[in-house]
Amino acid sequence: MAHTAMSGIGTTAGDDPLQTAVWRLRSRACWTDAAALLEPHAADDAHVALQRVALLVEQCLYTEQGWAEAEDALRTAEALARDDDERGAAACERGHLAYAATLLGVRDRADEARAALGRAAALIAPGAPTRALLDFRRGLIAENLAGSPQAARAAYRRAHAGATAHGDTLLLSFTWRHLAGLALREGELAEARHGFAESLRIREELGYLVGTAPALASLADAESEPEASRLRAEAKRLFRLLGGVPTWLAAKLSPSGGTSQR
Template sequence: MAHTAMSGTGTNPADDPLQTAVWRLRSRGCWVDAAALLEPHAADDPGAALQRAALFVERCLYTEQGWADAEDALRAAEAVAQTDEQRGAAACERGQLAYAATLLKVRDRVDEARSAFGRAAALIAPGAARRAVLDFRRGLMAENLADSPQAARAAYRRAHAGATAHGDALLLSFTWRHLAGLSLREGELKEARHGFAESLRLREELGYLVGTAPALVSLAEAEPEPETKARLREEATRLFRLLGGVPTWLASALPAAA
């Protein structure tokens, strides 16, 4: 099962103290604490409101909790959005929340997800940084809800190109991983190992701790050497325990962690 969430480059290029603090908390799975840092700015800053909503959406994906908080934060972000791009970004987050609820079997919201992503596509300009995130999320829909790997691969490739153009290393870690997943599904082990290894490398470089265990598990799935496979899974289990059993959906892939 494939999961992902909000994209971002990690720490702010200008070393903005607020963004650095938000990233450090987010990367360790402390989404509520990260959102609290943004709350004083969210009432009149559309960017802060959107970022806060995205944190709560990501929390839902990784913990399967906090759905009401995410809905509230999304409504607040939608209320203060001023430009088409901001409205499109909010729609993209709403689509992601509906996708997550459907994927995790909380409630079937697939029609809402498609509608929100369609609205986002109409509002976010081609070539914009957020367009790459939208392309990736539409790829997830195609792969996991529509069972259309060809459409998913095309969307992931568009997202990969956009992430490369905009220097979005975190999004690249997701596109590498999901393209590799499709390669593994088709028996292309060499391509799969390369993509999974690139995803893991990027996440380790960014310090995206909460996403590192899934990357380790994915790489282990494509690893033919039993000892290496076992080592990767052991490291993933250690990180899973360190983070208190997050992401929750990884437990089924790590029986020793249960």
């Protein structure tokens, strides 16, 4: 299975102090605190409101909690959206929240997810920076809800190209990982190993701690012993350090855990 991605705002030296603080909290699984920093600015700024939504949806995906707060933040962002890009971005977040609820078994909102991402595709221009994230999320639906790895691969490749063009390094860590996951399913171990290694490298360089344990576990699936055991041990250490987040990683790290990519 697959999870979320959003822009790596606050990850470079030139970012403002607020964005840097938000990034540091987010990367350490403190989504509520990060969203609270943005709240004073989210009441009348659509871009900040959308960033706050993305944080809260990511919290839902990693903790399986906070659904009502994410929904409330989304409605605020939708009300503030004024142009096609903002409306498209809000639709993209609605689609992703509906996808998350479906994936984690909270409620079947698959039709809502597809419809919202379809609206986003009609509103977001093909070359816009937000298009890559939309393509990635359409890939998630194709892979995990529709069971169509071919469609997922095409969407992930579009997202990968868009993330490269716009310098969205964090999103690249997700596209690398999900393309590698598809390669692993097909028995292409060398391709899978390369993609998982690139994803892990990026997350370690960015300091995206909450995403590092899943990246380590994924790479372990493509490695042979004793390297696989070493990687899983490191993933378990980080998982415990963050208090058992992401919640779905526990099953993957168990002795009988599978190789699904969340």
